[in-house]
Every structure is written in C-alpha cells, then in structure tokens.
Amino acid sequence: MANSTVTAVYRFVIDDVITNVRRDFEDMGVDETIMHELQRSWEAKLAQSKVAANQPSEPAAAVESYPFEEPAYEQPATSSAQTSSSASAPAPAATSASAPAPATSAAAHPPTLPPLPSLPLPPVPVAPPASAPAYNYRVEQTPAANLANSTTLQGDHGNVGRPQQYAPSRGGISLPGGGRNGANNSNTNSNNNNIPQHDGPADAETVELEMMNRQELDAYIEKKIQEGKDQDGEMTFTLTMSDRAARKMKRDGLGLGPMEGFSIGQVDGGDDDDNNGTEDDTGLGSDLDDSDGDMDEESDNIVLCQYDKVSRTKSKWKCVLKDGIMLINGRDYLFHKANGDFEW
C-alpha cells in the first residue's frame, strides 16, 4: 500500500512538472520533443532505481488499483524480474501495461537480456554452466586458504602460474574463464583466481598475505599494528599493511572495527574523527563544516521531510515530522505525518 502510493504520487509529480514547464520550454524556444524526452528519461531513471517497485507480495493488488501508473514504473522495473510480475499480474493489466510503454521497456530490456543468452552460448565442456562459476570459486579458494602457510607458498614465489597447486581443480577452473571468453583461458585463469579473493597484483612481498583467508589476515594485521605501535621503525611497513587492509575491508563492506582509529589516521588523513558527539554542536567550525564525519557519513537510507516539532526531555527526543520521502533499503516510502521517538 505504501508503495502503490509512491507510484501514484510520483506519477502525479512527473505529470505536474511536465505540464507546468511546458510554458518555460516555449519561452526559451526549446522544442516540445525535448520536453517529452526529459519526461521519458526521468521516468526511465526512476524506474531503473526501482525505488517505487512494489513489494513482491502485493504486485497484483497494486496493478489493479493503479492501472494507469503501471506502464511507467512497473514495466521496466519488473522487466529484470520478469517472473514475479508476469506471473502475478492479471492478464488485461499486463497487456495494457506493455502497450503504451514500448520506449521504456525497450530501453530496459537490452541491458538485461544479452547477459542471459550469452551464458549458455559458449561451449562449456564439463559441468552445467549456470551454477559452475560460483561453485568453482569455492573449490579454488579452499585449497588456497588451507595451503597458505604450507610449502606450496614458496613454490609460488618462483612460479608465476602456480601450476602444481591448481592442477587438481584445473578442470573446474577453466569453466568460469570459458564461460566468459573461451580464447585466453590459461592466462586469465590465474588472474581470476586472485581477483575475487584478495587485492590484485601480487607483488613479491605480499604474496603470502594474498594467500591468507580473512581471519588469518585480520590476525596478522592486528599483530602488525601492535608491533607498529611498539616500535616506530616498524611503522612504514605497517602503513602499507593497513592500507591494504582498509581497501579490502571497504570492499568487503566491513566496518573498520578494532583498528578504526589507527587506520583512519593512516589511510585518509582528512577525516577528523575526534569531532564526534557533543563537540559537533559546540564547535562553530564543525557545525558549518560539511566534512564532519558522523553527520555526513554517507548512508543510503535517508529521510527528507519537514518538522512540526522537535522536543527533548533528558535523553529522550520526540519529533513530529510531515511530508516526508524516505529511502530505506533501496525503496521509497512517503508519509504525511510521522512521529519519532529517539533515545540519545
């Protein structure tokens, strides 16, 4: 229900804007087709973001109650997830939806379709293609992690291509490469092995790091940090370590955790983390400064609204908000009024 409202309201906004800027376009001598192009592009982008897509549980109901809204939003949004919409949408609504929106759906289809047929196309010799790549990474990764500290490691220093180590799982490895590009299998293979696991190019110093799994890496990093704190001479080396670690952790979507203060100081000096908490509100500079960490920490979830009242008693906050657009977990919600209770 919330989402069908979103669709309807967005439909209204787009129509309202386009209707009301017609005059401006005329005044500036810009052709009306440009305006329609703007509308088409706007709708396509909005559909692409999928924020207004209906919950999987209630697409049928939404289609019935808002038949006119569906062409613009539902068609492209669900084209990548065709199964749910085409299965659940009533037949008449579905046909009416596909007819008036050829442009947007056509725009949405090409990106989604090509990858699908291209997968089964290359002749894959051994196993079923669909599940093979995901499975094979596991196969490779386990020996890589297990053998991290064993003798094969030294063999790796000398040999570029790690032939002995990966020989057993070779048949499996060739699959992901073959699925993408049959030609240069053997060359890309070693790269493919590395990239999903750890950082890219294996310089001599870091080879053993790349062979570690996460726990080992974490333990190693923490050890290095301890050492780095104790002796200054060790610092330079530690620097590169934490840099690598930070990049890796960032990519893995992990918080910086126990080494937070340390790595922030090293990796991106600009982030003044000392400025959190109440200091934000006392320091004039940090209030005006856009770069204070906590407030502007990029979060995907954002609520844009207006407030009627904000009040506080001790650490309990109450606020009355209205006219809000919320983007939560990639989905938009609207509210006319909202009451919030926070504890600081």
Add this chain to the structure above:
Amino acid sequence: MSQYYEHYRKSSIGLALIDSLDELIQSGHINPQLAMRVLAQFDMSIADALSSRVRNRANFRAHLDNYRSLDDVWTFVLSNPTFRFEHDSVTADKVKIVACKARVPGEA
C-alpha cells in the same frame, strides 16, 4: 520560487530528474537556466504532492546517534530505526533524517 524547499531534490525522484536534466544540458538540448526552472517547478510539485496526496502516517523509534539543528534544519542520524506504517514496518541499521521547518507549501 524561493519559498519552496529544495531538499526534496535529493530524493530518488529528484535525483532522477537532475540526472535527466544534466544529460540534456550535456547534449546541448537545453540550457542550465531552463533546467533550474524545471527544478523549481519540481520543488513546487513535490511539496504539493506530499502535502495533498499522501495520507500515510508513520511512527518510528530509534537510537539517536547524532543530531544537529542549524538554520531551522534538523539533522538526525539514527541507528536501528524501526518505521511502522499502517500495514507494514521497515527496519534499517542507520538512517539520516533531514528535516526543514514545516511550512505550508507556497507560504514564506
């Protein structure tokens, strides 16, 4: 024009519009002034739509990590919020609220 808030431009629908306008400017089809007119119209339309076309009510509780009030704009950073609508509820780890002082659309 200026009596409408512009912060809704940061919403998904606003950003989508800005992207589209950008492309048209890049390709030379419209000039930036026209784009600003369109955005100003968007400010009006979205404010109007939110105040007159949305009837949903919501309640939410959360832990307040950080707050700021500046020039009649409240900013809250909440962790573990739970938003309750009439029929469903949504949770997240973190959410940022940007709230401008309420005003009737069109009034200063």
